[in-house]
Amino acid sequence: MSRPTPRHTLAHLSDLHLTGDGSGVGGVVEPRERLEAALAVLTSWRLPVDAWVFSGDLSDDGSPASYAWLHDRVADAAAQVGAAVVWGNGNHDEVGAFRAGLGLRGWAAVNTETFVRGLRILTVDSNLAGVPEGLVTVQTLAWLDGRLDAAAPAGTVLVVHHAPVPQPQDAAHLWPLLNADALAEVVRGRDVRVILSGHFHQTGFGTLAGVPVAMATSLAYTQDVGVSPDLRGQAAHTGFNLVELYDSSVVVTAVPLDPGVGVHEVLTSEDVRGRLAFDD
Ligand SMILES: [Fe+2]
Ligand SMILES: [Fe+2]
Numbered sequence: 001m002s003r004p005t006p007r008h009t010l011a012h013l014s015d016l017h018l019t020g021d022g023s024g025v026g027g028v029v030e031p032r033e034r035l036e037a038a039l040a041v042l043t044s045w046r047l048p049v050d051a052w053v054f055s056g057d058l059s060d061d062g063s064p065a066s067y068a069w070l071h072d073r074v075a076d077a078a079a080q081v082g083a084a085v086v087w088g089n090g091n092h093d094e095v096g097a098f099r100a101g102l103g104l105r106g107w108a109a110v111n112t113e114t115f116v117r118g119l120r121i122l123t124v125d126s127n128l129a130g131v132p133e134g135l136v137t138v139q140t141l142a143w144l145d146g147r148l149d150a151a152a153p154a155g156t157v158l159v160v161h162h163a164p165v166p167q168p169q170d171a172a173h174l175w176p177l178l179n180a181d182a183l184a185e186v187v188r189g190r191d192v193r194v195i196l197s198g199h200f201h202q203t204g205f206g207t208l209a210g211v212p213v214a215m216a217t218s219l220a221y222t223q224d225v226g227v228s229p230d231l232r233g234q235a236a237h238t239g240f241n242l243v244e245l246y247d248s249s250v251v252v253t254a255v256p257l258d259p260g261v262g263v264h265e266v267l268t269s270e271d272v273r274g275r276l277a278f279d280d
Helices: 031-042 064-081 095-102 138-147 180-187 269-279
Strands: 008-013 051-055 084-088 112-116 119-124 131-134 156-162 192-198 204-208 211-215 239-245 250-256
Touching: 031 064, 051 119, 051 156, 051 192, 064 084, 064 095, 084 112, 084 119, 084 156, 119 138, 131 156, 138 180, 180 204, 192 239, 192 250, 211 250
Parallel strands: 008 051, 051 084, 119 156, 156 192, 192 211
Antiparallel strands: 008 239, 112 119, 204 211, 239 250
8 A cells, every 4th residue: 555646746836036136035035045945855856746836926026137047947957857837927027027038928918828747737917017916807817717618637727826815914915816706706616626826925725716725935035924913024934835636635735945853763665665565
């Protein structure tokens, strides 16, 4: 007996907040180092991952140099492990530089469709130029509605930067998704298995129209939820989410990038196989 094998596995990374010149965010965070830490895990894992899904705020300053550096680092690393890459944008991203630097065609909203072995990954653009609040435009909602008309063989994962659910801090409601209800009406009853979001820089889970919503924390800096309802950004506990899709369930596991002191001996896959063989 062994653990069940997910039909698809995704790594969900968000809110990298890279700078064009490699300078720190808020004077304390080195965003390039944080992405490198994530890539070190993703390229050494023995968990096979189908796709690396990015849910926006990839750049902090929207500069072409930030996207060039990101594309260079991620393209090589993803190719090394055979993972597809899906790019979603956030309110800090400058859409022209984002598209040019990451090799995406088009000129307007970043609405994309990617298939990975029958699993459909849709990104929808929730960004309004120049402001942190989010809105999925009527045009983008219509595009999404059209895509969802036909079910995908293994269902759909929807990526939207602004998490479409409330947060525990008062300040988070200064920059919410303004029309989450409209998005809910489009996804209700369709084949969306999970919605992946970021923007609020904290790991969280919710539902929208009965569809699970999984929020990845930021790779740059995170929120100190222990002071809620106040909002305090901190240079700690960055990470990403592991998303495992089984036939009848979706499992999301937070992957912090600051491992601590070990508490017990490492139990390897080989150890487990040995124990199971002994039990037999
Ligand atoms: Fe962000
Ligand atoms: Fe954001």
